[in-house]
Amino acid sequence: MGMLDGKAALVTGSGRGIGRGIALTLAEAGAKVLVNDLGVSLSGEGEEKTPADQVVDEILSAGGAAAANYGSVADPAQANAMVEQVVDTFGRIDILINVAGILRDRMIFNMTDDEWNAVIAVHLNGTFNCTRAAAIKMREQQGGRIISMSSVSALGAPGQPNYGAAKAGILGLTWSTANGLGRYGVTANAVLPSGATRMIDSTPRGKAVFEEAGKWPSELARGTEQDPDNVAPLIVYLASDQAAHVNGQAFHSYGYGYTLLAQPQAVARVVADRRWDPEELARVFPETLGKDLAPPPGTAFGKDLDERPAEEWREVGQGIRFWQVPGEGR
Ligand SMILES: NC(=O)c1ccc[n+]([C@@H]2O[C@H](COP(=O)([O-])OP(=O)(O)OC[C@H]3O[C@@H](n4cnc5c(N)ncnc54)[C@H](O)[C@@H]3O)[C@@H](O)[C@H]2O)c1
Incomplete structure (x- = not known):
């Protein structure tokens, strides 16, 4: 029995990359999948049907159920x-996975209206x-189950103000939807x-890998910690009946691990018994709210967890280990 037997799913942007792995793995778990992909370039130009068609063919030849859709999520x-x-095709919709995406990277001072609008639109x-x-x-x-791709870029990637804003917006949309639909x-x-x-191939780091190794990161990734298909098992679990109690959460999928993000929480507050005078606030701020301020983590988020001391990790068995923030917990 598959974890998703009898379920019907829509996976947007699943003709390539992370979405493709999700569509194939949902189908393997028993779901019937509508594979949506507009078939555009990384920046959102051109349209072709091949990416969606190829994934549908792969699912059908593995004995699964799938159909293609070539529409744009932005419309x-x-x-x-x-x-x-x-x-119409499968009788109901149990699962929506929002994956479709494009990039138009630029520093905030150089960004055009078109670059901003195109990324927010998709x-x-x-x-x-799709969520509505x-x-x-x-x-x-x-x-039902709705799972949407955000990004660590939401946490402050300097060259991606459009993408970072959209991905932070997806977190807000997810939390609102979770509280509204629970x-x-x-x-x-x-x-x-x-x-x-190909998103990673397009970055300066991706280009450096190509220059050094003669191959793009996407070509070297299969079967490694960088394989985009490593995201899919988490998606299958979140889409299953077994995850009914998981609502309004955000997870970082990185390497062979999944990290739970803290809910936004208050960490400091300063209060007066009257409205503040700005001069007074300037005097009190540095030793109260302004003490040890950290910059937003950006794309470095979570990458140092593997360096945490061994005693903070617990063996769960079968090659699996678990870490959680020490002290009072989450
Ligand atoms: N690759 C990463 O490391 C990474 C990191 C953080 C977030 N993400 C997010 O994960 C998702 C998938 O990224 P990827 O790396 O697999 O990218 P990708 O470019 O390989 O795949 C994205 C797919 O979306 C499709 N698409 C684009 N615009 C569309 C539209 N308007 N309607 C329907 N389909 C459309 C494209 O044709 C493409 O096949 C994106 O939302 C991306 O922002 C990726």
Whole structure:
């Protein structure tokens, strides 16, 4: 028996990269999958049907159930049509995975309106368009799973103000959806994925790897910690009935590990018995709220966890180990 037997899923942007691995793994777990992909370049240009068709073929030849959709998540009517197609083809929609994405990296001072709008349109509006359409059906069905790709870039990647803002927006959208739909048996969670796809090939680090090794990171990744397919097992679990209690959470998928992000929490507060005078605040701030301020982690998030002392890790067996923040816990 598969963990997702009988479930119907929509995976946006699943013709390539991380979405492709998710679509194939959901199908392997028994889900019927609508493979959506507009088939665009990394910056969102050109359109082709081949990426979605190829993934559908792979699923069908492995004995699974799948159909293709070539619409754009950025268009509300096409997003609605995707969800309708899942219901028309498979009878219902149990799972929505928001993966479709593009990049138009630029520093904030150089960014054009087009670069800003295009990235917000696909990532943030696209996630909203598909989530709204699925939420209508899932609320009626009294159940469902929505999992959306955010990114560590939301935590402060300097050259990605458009992408970082969209990915931070997806966290807010996920938390709002989780609190709004929990009562209907629908969960919404976010994943900050990673994996050497063409997105990573396009970065300065990706280009440096090509110059040194003669191969792109995406070509070297298969079967390693950088394999984009490493994200999929977490998605299958979150999409399953067994994860009914997991709602409004964000996980970083990195290497062969999954990291739970802390909920935003208050860490310091200073209070007066009257409205503050700015001069007074300037005097008190450095030794109170302003003490030991850390910059946002950006893409360095979570990467130093493997260097935590051995005694902080617990062996769970079968090559699995577990760490959680020492002291009072989470
Ligand atoms: N690769 C990483 O390390 C990484 C890190 C953090 C977040 N992410 C996020 O994970 C997701 C997948 O990234 P990837 O690296 O696999 O990228 P990718 O470029 O390999 O795949 C993205 C797919 O989305 C499709 N797409 C683009 N615009 C679309 C639209 N409007 N409608 C439908 N499909 C569209 C593209 O055609 C492409 O096949 C993205 O949301 C990305 O932001 C990736």
